[in-house]
Amino acid sequence: MRDNIIIRGLKKRYGFKTVLHIQEYRFEPGLTWIVGKNGSGKSTLLKILAGLLDFEGQVNIGGVDLRKQALAYRRLVSFSESEANLPPFLTGNDLIRLFEVSRKADMQRSERFIDDFGMHDFLAYPIQEYSAGMVKKLSLLLAFIGSPGYFLLDEPFITLDSQAIARLGDWLNAEIDRGNTVLLTSHQEPPGQIAIGQRCRIENGALGQITVP
Amino acid sequence: MMVLAKLLIKVFGNSFYRENSSFLLYSVIFLFGYGLFIKTAGHIYDADAHRYLGFSLLLAFIQAPVFSLAIYAIWVAYALKSWAFVWKESLDERQLFWRYSMTALPGGTQFMAWCLCQLYVFAPMLFYWLLTLCYAFVIGEFTTVGMATVGIIGLTVCGAALHVYRFNGYRFGRQGRNALVAWTRPWKKPLPLIYLLDLALNRKAGFLLVKGVSALLFAIQALYLADADRPESVACCMAATMVLAHAFLAFQDYRFFDRHLYFVRQLPWSNWTVFGSFSLSAFLLLIPELAGFLLFFYPAIAMTAFMILFSGVVLARTTGYLALGSPLAFIRHCFAWYAVAVVAALYEWPVPLILAQLTIAFVLHNRYYRRNETVGIK
Numbered sequence: 001m002r003d004n005i006i007i008r009g010l011k012k013r014y015g016f017k018t019v020l021h022i023q024e025y026r027f028e029p030g031l032t033w034i035v036g037k038n039g040s041g042k043s044t045l046l047k048i049l050a051g052l053l054d055f056e057g058q059v060n061i062g063g064v065d066l067r068k069q070a071l072a073y074r075r076l077v078s079f080s081e082s083e084a085n086l087p088p089f090l091t092g093n094d095l096i097r098l099f100e101v102s103r104k105a106d107m108q109r110s111e112r113f114i115d116d117f118g119m120h121d122f123l124a125y126p127i128q129e130y131s132a133g134m135v136k137k138l139s140l141l142l143a144f145i146g147s148p149g150y151f152l153l154d155e156p157f158i159t160l161d162s163q164a165i166a167r168l169g170d171w172l173n174a175e176i177d178r179g180n181t182v183l184l185t186s187h188q189e190p191p192g193q194i195a196i197g198q199r200c201r202i203e204n205g206a207l208g209q210i211t212v213p
Numbered sequence: 214m215m216v217l218a219k220l221l222i223k224v225f226g227n228s229f230y231r232e233n234s235s236f237l238l239y240s241v242i243f244l245f246g247y248g249l250f251i252k253t254a255g256h257i258y259d260a261d262a263h264r265y266l267g268f269s270l271l272l273a274f275i276q277a278p279v280f281s282l283a284i285y286a287i288w289v290a291y292a293l294k295s296w297a298f299v300w301k302e303s304l305d306e307r308q309l310f311w312r313y314s315m316t317a318l319p320g321g322t323q324f325m326a327w328c329l330c331q332l333y334v335f336a337p338m339l340f341y342w343l344l345t346l347c348y349a350f351v352i353g354e355f356t357t358v359g360m361a362t363v364g365i366i367g368l369t370v371c372g373a374a375l376h377v378y379r380f381n382g383y384r385f386g387r388q389g390r391n392a393l394v395a396w397t398r399p400w401k402k403p404l405p406l407i408y409l410l411d412l413a414l415n416r417k418a419g420f421l422l423v424k425g426v427s428a429l430l431f432a433i434q435a436l437y438l439a440d441a442d443r444p445e446s447v448a449c450c451m452a453a454t455m456v457l458a459h460a461f462l463a464f465q466d467y468r469f470f471d472r473h474l475y476f477v478r479q480l481p482w483s484n485w486t487v488f489g490s491f492s493l494s495a496f497l498l499l500i501p502e503l504a505g506f507l508l509f510f511y512p513a514i515a516m517t518a519f520m521i522l523f524s525g526v527v528l529a530r531t532t533g534y535l536a537l538g539s540p541l542a543f544i545r546h547c548f549a550w551y552a553v554a555v556v557a558a559l560y561e562w563p564v565p566l567i568l569a570q571l572t573i574a575f576v577l578h579n580r581y582y583r584r585n586e587t588v589g590i591k
Contacts, residue, residue, distance in 0.1 A: 050479050051478065051479055051583065052475065052476075052478055052479055052585070053585065054583075054584040054585060070583055071481050071482075071483055072481075074479060074480060074481040075481045077479075078479075079476075079479050081476075084476075085472060085473060085475075086473060086476075087407060087411065087469075087473040087474065088473075089391075089394050089410060089411070089414050089415075090402065090407065091398055094401075094402045097401060097402075098402075098403075098404070098480075099480065102477075102480040102481060102482050103480070103481060124398065124399075125398070126394050126398065142476075
């Protein structure tokens, strides 16, 4: 079983506006579905946990601190953003190679994901020729490259077709079965096949657990 | 018509300024720097000239043929850049709505709205036109202002006609593949090459302009400075000036990384690896200058000058962190650095300069690389 993601005294401001102010929160292994209104700070929280944004406070996983052990932390965590803005002239294969090299990943595992998503046909072409759904699939695939134990997925279901959503559900369930942690933001309820562990809501910058009867 | 013009200015005009502000600021600073400090300062000998200083500055600006030539060359490049920008933006999905909203309006209305938008984009050139107008009334010589007026009207009308055709007559969806993208598609592209590819694909004009400055400096060296007493100082000053020109490309590199390669910050690569990647990009970019230095100077001097150039460009790249994407702040830092570098070159302190540049560059990178406030400016 993996360690919890622990947040302490996290604060994030954009200009004068405090978007997030979380005293303490623990994300346990399994899938956590984070909800909140537009602009409530869901994407910002995931970007902070991914190490893409500066913040005040502490984030650590099993004693590995995001700031103090930047590399060790990043080996544990992967991120797929809501609308990826990838270099348009690179091909999908270029980015897959880049991620495989940086994460020293097993290429066979990537191949399996590519097969599942049916991406072989377009990975050799520049991203500028992809549709929104194809970019989304690529962004998700990149998050699953290597063997990270913590998956941060921002709106993973938007623009995906129903077949791709079902495949993604299978991948997520497999990671949850392995004891890994998935944090997912979505305005839509995740498909029924996915086992949701915790549900939480971001409201007025604070994060709170939702109890489901 | 005014409503449409306002919208076009908001969508295309303002984003064009945001995209090209560094190019524009560099051009203005270089041109006015030349006009103010070289052309005029060198021509005021009379003790009473200070009384007429303002007037002399104006005369020198307008009268200098080199200045006029440079203005018109930059003006045409700037107009082409603005047209290419709208052309490229029109392919963006966010701009798709123009094709089924604006096109319902009469062609004349669209044309006039685009003319206003184009004039807004030409605002820096209108400033030059005002100068020529003052000159014309004071001196009574109207050729320059006439040429400037014809230039403004001609380029505005051409631009507006092109944009009207783009959104009304052009058949979208038939564009072919870029040959360079098709050629490089099967290649493996490590991190340092990605920026160079972006340069070759999307920033050709800036690249050629910067390399043109380098070529000009080498030509000056060959024609006028070959017998200079202190070749080391000459080479080092040349290198410092080349850094200033290359800072434009370094800033583009910073912005490209921030917009499209921001996800690299999430990958488990050490600060050293990423810094090494930036440095390798800079080295590959500067190979023509290395060849030039070796051709015009003794190897020891050439290598020293090249190291000043290389470490300076790496420093300029990391200065982007301090400027937080603001071209004005970036240019301020670069010119402050330039003053220091030229003093170091004149006093023949190249080694401390190189060491200081590399050290400061790494310290800045190490401090700010993973500490950004926003992600992916879209």
